Amino acid sequence: MAETENSIAIPQDFDGLKTIILERKAQLPKRLRQVAAYALDNPDEIAFGTAASIATSADVQPSTLVRFAQHFGFEGFSSLQQIFRARLRERTPGYDERLKALSGNDHSKLESGSIFNGFVAAAHRSLDNIASSVEPEAFERAVNILAAAETIYLVAKRRSYPISG
Known part of the structure; x- marks a missing residue:
């Protein structure tokens, strides 16, 4: 895991992200906890969906997805989404x-x-x-x-x- 300026470990793969989400889930605010549950239950949707479609499905505002990503050290939702996409690339051979x-x-x-x-x-x-x-x-x-x-x-x-x- 990479370290940020504030020494928050940024997950580099899906398993690392999943572990951190599960470790911190109880301390997350309600809406971020809602996004965490949706992300772990629907990783393919996170990988391929748009922020708007994912927010609608998770019943949160698109800005909540950005806050969720930033909470785990990512610059924004798109960089978090790359972890979910990489999971699929690793899982499925071309x-x-x-x-x-x-x-x-x-x-x-x-x-x-x-x-x-x-x-x-x-x-x-x-x-x-x-x-x-x-x-x-x-x-x-x-x-x-x-x-x-x-x-x-x-x-x-x-x-x-x-x-x-």
């Missing part, structure tokens, strides 16, 4: 990386069977990543909530969109 992993860097020798095996291996890696990132207690709570629901709506974005259709 198409070039996936092609290299799939083909072993030699596109000319790919055969149908090796392409299929590459897709299966990539799917296994994705499932392993999911398995290690889901907390069992949180998953159990989600199962109970869904089991008790009368109606469940599926909404998906980006690569998940076709699955929900």
